[in-house]
Amino acid sequence: MPTRRSLFAVVAIITLVAPAPALAQDKSIVVASTTSTQDSGLFGHILPLFKAKTGIDVKVVAQGTGQALDTGRRGDADVLFVHAKAQEEKFVADGFGVKRYPVMYNDFVLIGPKSDPAGIKGMTDVAEALKAIKSKGAPFISRGDRSGTHIAELDLWKAAGIDIGKEKGPWYKEIGQGMGAALNTASAANAYVLADRGTWLSFKNRGDLDILVAGDKRLFNQYGVMLVNPEKHPHVKKALGQAFIDWLVSPEGQKAIADYKINGQELFFPNANAPGA
Amino acid sequence: MRAPVTDLPIVLDDVSFSAGGVTILEHISLALVAGSPTVLIGPNGAGKTTLLRLVMGLIPPARGRVTWGGREQAASTHRAIVFQRPTMLRRSAAGNVRYALAAAGVPRTRRAASAVELCALVGLTGLERRPARKLSGGEQQRLALARALAKEPQILLLDEPTASLDPAATKAIEDVIRKVAASGIKVVMSTHDLGEAKRLAGEIVLVHRGRVIESGPAETFFSAPKTEEARRFSAGELLV
Numbered sequence A: 001m002p003t004r005r006s007l008f009a010v011v012a013i014i015t016l017v018a019p020a021p022a023l024a025q026d027k028s029i030v031v032a033s034t035t036s037t038q039d040s041g042l043f044g045h046i047l048p049l050f051k052a053k054t055g056i057d058v059k060v061v062a063q064g065t066g067q068a069l070d071t072g073r074r075g076d077a078d079v080l081f082v083h084a085k086a087q088e089e090k091f092v093a094d095g096f097g098v099k100r101y102p103v104m105y106n107d108f109v110l111i112g113p114k115s116d117p118a119g120i121k122g123m124t125d126v127a128e129a130l131k132a133i134k135s136k137g138a139p140f141i142s143r144g145d146r147s148g149t150h151i152a153e154l155d156l157w158k159a160a161g162i163d164i165g166k167e168k169g170p171w172y173k174e175i176g177q178g179m180g181a182a183l184n185t186a187s188a189a190n191a192y193v194l195a196d197r198g199t200w201l202s203f204k205n206r207g208d209l210d211i212l213v214a215g216d217k218r219l220f221n222q223y224g225v226m227l228v229n230p231e232k233h234p235h236v237k238k239a240l241g242q243a244f245i246d247w248l249v250s251p252e253g254q255k256a257i258a259d260y261k262i263n264g265q266e267l268f269f270p271n272a273n274a275p276g277a
Numbered sequence B: 001m002r003a004p005v006t007d008l009p010i011v012l013d014d015v016s017f018s019a020g021g022v023t024i025l026e027h028i029s030l031a032l033v034a035g036s037p038t039v040l041i042g043p044n045g046a047g048k049t050t051l052l053r054l055v056m057g058l059i060p061p062a063r064g065r066v067t068w069g070g071r072e073q074a075a076s077t078h079r080a081i082v083f084q085r086p087t088m089l090r091r092s093a094a095g096n097v098r099y100a101l102a103a104a105g106v107p108r109t110r111r112a113a114s115a116v117e118l119c120a121l122v123g124l125t126g127l128e129r130r131p132a133r134k135l136s137g138g139e140q141q142r143l144a145l146a147r148a149l150a151k152e153p154q155i156l157l158l159d160e161p162t163a164s165l166d167p168a169a170t171k172a173i174e175d176v177i178r179k180v181a182a183s184g185i186k187v188v189m190s191t192h193d194l195g196e197a198k199r200l201a202g203e204i205v206l207v208h209r210g211r212v213i214e215s216g217p218a219e220t221f222f223s224a225p226k227t228e229e230a231r232r233f234s235a236g237e238l239l240v
Helices: A004-017 A035-039 A042-054 A065-073 A085-093 A126-136 A148-159 A179-189 A197-202 A238-249 A251-259 B048-056 B093-103 B108-121 B137-149 B167-182 B194-200 B218-223 B228-234
Strands: A028-034 A057-063 A079-082 A097-113 A140-142 A172-174 A192-196 A209-213 A220-228 B010-019 B022-032 B038-041 B063-068 B079-082 B155-159 B186-191 B203-208 B211-217
Touching (some): A028 A065, A028 A238, A042 A057, A042 A251, A057 A065, A065 A079, A065 A148, A079 A085, A079 A238, A085 A097, A085 A220, A126 A148, A126 A209, A140 A179, A179 A192, A179 A209, A179 B211, A238 A251, B010 B048, B022 B048, B038 B048, B048 B186, B079 B137, B093 B137, B167 B186, B167 B194, B186 B194, B194 B218, B203 B218
Parallel strands (some): A028 A079, A140 A192, B038 B186, B079 B155
Antiparallel strands (some): A079 A220, A097 A209, B010 B022, B203 B211
């Protein structure tokens, strides 16, 4: 039978060895990212791998890129993972981010009903396709949420010589929602919509929709990652956040991204080392 | 300066609703944006009233999400709904409107004048003092519209506003709806009257057996419907 002394010794040893809960470090970070990284299933694939390696829990706030950048400016996230290079570079230049790292790319595709009232199927010039959609007044669903996809869409209308803010009609609906909701709405309305290929490939409720236009260089979609500047927001978890960034751009992280496939098809293409990305 | 709060667009993302074990609506994805009236059409029992209740925020979806101006929780301050058989308070017509103005937070000193203006807007000038329960069916509908407009809503939802009204009363209601829509208020209404849909709709949403079968600009819906159900419904056939 253990003596009181030996029991006391055991308790003391356990107390010394086990970390006191009050002192245990909170190994988690908040990453503000886009709905495409979430809705496509990419985060569901890579974040468990990152946690298994580092023990760091990543809590994702999935928003449009514009909202994610606002979140970063307020210091409500440790890391941003978005896809609007010009805005990311401005974020860093304005002192809100430490450094921008390219991570991966995919492409946007112009989705629409198989009946294709605008007659754009197979076009290789996305600007001409958008002109056709507008001239037919064919229903078009816009994210309308200042996301990277929304910004890309607005840039494409500009490339088509269309001031969509002034020239839109009832055919153009801005829903202010993420990619999943935009695709659901487009599917229900048999409308055109610009989507990132990753979310499209994992989207199940396709209805009568299909990819109609792809491959134009202007549909290239580059993602970048940045640590929110702890000089602006001292509470930012600098070491943990940088560990996430370092992992993403490492060979292991890049492989994890490349390994994420749906029906054998790769959704995102790692390019952390691509010059100018 | 912050942008004013708006409930638009109203987005239903893969929404389903059941009651008593019965599926009433399923996989509804719809975006209601500013602009011309959106008219829900479809046979009785299709789910149009339930859809309006979801849009108003009176009932939560069983699955999916409804957002108002991007917000999942949005008080109904900017929305108003008029049901098919509105309840009249035991007051005069103007008294009913003053009650609605009070509920909307309008100061007491302004209510009398505002009630008169709203009665005029809906064509009830001269009937302000009549007991509301003694008004005709069409007049009561117009009074219900006036009460709803007391809130200065951004969105006005109308459930079969002209059902069981005679043609003259129907025209009076439709004239009010046109005026309201022209003032910038987003009107979303249900009807099973195809003619009314053609007269009022900028956008049509065909609901049948709890699903949205087809939606789009009214002109396209009636001239070149895409689905068999839309073709048959437009041709006046019964959808069972």
